[in-house]
Amino acid sequence: MPFALLKYGLKKDYPFEKDADLPPPTELKSHYDVVIIGGGGHGVATAYYLAKYHGITNVAILEKGYLGGGNTARNTAVIRSNYLTPEGVKFYAASVKLFEGLSNEFDFNIMYSKRGQLTLAHTDAAVRGFRQRAEINKHFGGNTELIDPQQIRELVPTLNMNPSHLPVLAGLWHMDGATARHDAVAWGYAKGATQRGVELHQLTEVTDVIVDNGRVTAIKTNRGTVGCGCAIQAVAGHSSLLAAKAGFRLPILSYPLQAMVTQPVKPFLDPLVSSPSLHCYVQQTSRGELVFGGGSDPYPLYNTRSTMDLKESLLANAVELFPFMANIRLMRQWTGLTDMTSDYSPIMGLSPVENYYLDAGWGTWGFKSTPICGKTMAELVASGGKVPALIKPFALDRFNTFRQVNEMGATAASH
């Protein structure tokens, strides 16, 4: 628990936060050691760790909209590390660890809430897959086991054990599964970074990347051009558009991903529940709302419209899992733009342009990795391009050498 919260809890005065706001906007300087493109969680986390661990503070974060207004505040906040590949598990498990300490580190409550995640197996093949995931997980730092229908009934008594005539055969029970308030994560990092001297420029859109002799030298924005020692792009669904400005292509397609939330109801669901066969995951927030999500839209699109198709299919499946939900009203639905790679793993590290670093390909699973992304990207930048071991497997180059890190089965519909 953050100490500030405890202190306020014992005081009579109304809690007052001295540095509640971000610093007021300033002019852009003509040169920064590091320019970070994209003020989502990944961008601000990278800036934070650069300032905190490496003393690099001549840094500008350029954000075309507002802090965290992209996918960071649109995601369904699932944090977990029950992936399939050793590379993936090690990376996400390191992130889960950082998340656990974040409220204390910021002295600001990110509402990290560890409830465990339950993924349902409806087929023999899924049971086999889960067994493998549980073993790999245990080995590489996750906390996961296979459980039987009786244990599932005890964990989630309201669950329909035979949804859509797909009986629940077993479950992958991931004790590290959690959620956190996503915009609080962005704010915590942004405050920590700006207090150390980093500049966050909102309403500042990057319009071009100037490459000279294979190196990035400057970044053009709607507010003028700034020189840079190096640049990092962390723009989620817009990754290919930015890369094109820097002069290269990425193995990425952008898809809309939709989610929705109901009116608040009495607490009945503690763990996060997901069913890959029904393409649906459900969790209850601490305010009592139910959050639903599923897979991406079925074809690439740069658009954040909402569709009736998705509402219908997602809700039909959610009601199969929890039949009484049919009586609850939907409150909101929204969409984010996700940059999907074919192996469902990110692209981190070096790019074909020298001193231009990539934090991309986060698709539908990048919120949970925000802390470890920031930390490893900061190490990469501070060392002048030496790729940290933890993110080496996620190099762009893996596509050219056919060495993908396949997380498809462990990613779809559980985010």
Added chain:
Amino acid sequence: MNGPRNISEFVHGGEVRDMPDPNRCSDREWAEYVFYYDNAITVIREWWLHVASGYWFIAERHTATDEIIRTYDPSEIYKERVDFSKDAEEKTA
């Protein structure tokens, strides 16, 4: 076949692109073909399947507005059969 129908009747088949000769291209060229995309905001040509009738066709669609500009039969572009057997024979010969 053309006309407004529910999107659930269709399956997206990916962009229409020229395949390099798999027997002769480099690994890098093959990787470019299979994994890399422009992924730009523009009008693209792509394959679609009308599931109910099993009919594959080509559509031109804008990737930001989602507007479908035109749909047509693949025979408008693909006039000849691709003969893979010739390459296979050459390779084993």
